[in-house]
Amino acid sequence: MCPTKACKLAACGYDIQMTFDQKISWETKGFVVIEDALSSEEVAKARSAFDLEIEKLRPAWKPPENKPNDRRIHIPDPLDVDDIFVDLADHPKLLPLVRGAIGDDLVLVFVQAFAYPPGEGSFTNWHSDLGHVVGxxxxxxxxxxRMIIYLEDVSPDGGCFAYIPGSHKLDMATILRGPWCKETQKRPDYVSFPGKAGTAILFNAYGWHTALPNSGSRERKALQYGYCHGWVQFFGKAAKPKRVEELATTDLRKQLFGIRMPWE
Ligand SMILES: O=C(O)CCC(=O)C(=O)O
Structure with a gap:
């Protein structure tokens, strides 16, 4: 990229990237934990929008035919449900870290919002998201x-996100071989992330990760934002709200939602 274009990238306006400790964690372990990322007001706003939508969906909810054990209730298109979910995509405490992780050309490629109820097992096992991205x-x-944001306190048995530190540095052949052990708890080397509502975890999606079984007493409620480089057509196109014209009020949002790179 020519240097003129690079310095026009909207994310450049976000000065702070990662602290020294966060950078070390990101590079060596593959994740960064941000406690109290959201204020209690932001958590309350996001939680009430989340709960309202989930309760609308709950009565008609059925597990997917190909995954009968997947009990999660997903909110389709969270960016169109409430503007708080848009605001969290470029949250001033989180976006600088994503910039530190991806770089200045970051775009938003997906947003997920799901409730993960207690029950037997997990909806997933140890995996990398990128085993099919070869070359x-x-x-x-x-x-x-990817950035996970907990909207509810998650206890150690409450379906925590978990990661195998350093696995993002493995070669593809090893990544694909996988730590295929059905009983997640038997892996000695993983880190799990219980946390308070408002905690965020940024992770490199190449490394092995999973959601542990939720054997607690309540649903795990969380959001997830995925960011790639602007040149990536991995998911087809950037994630954006239907009201993008109205909500893409800054160059950064135009860039994040794939409307226009700042030099265009
Ligand atoms: O929600 C989580 O804790 C992890 C989800 C996951 O592993 C995935 O979506 O690839």
């Missing part, structure tokens, strides 16, 4: 960074 050495570059 890149993922151990030396970052392709997809």
């Amino acid at each position: 890149l050495d993922h151990s030396t570059c970052i392709f997809l960074a």
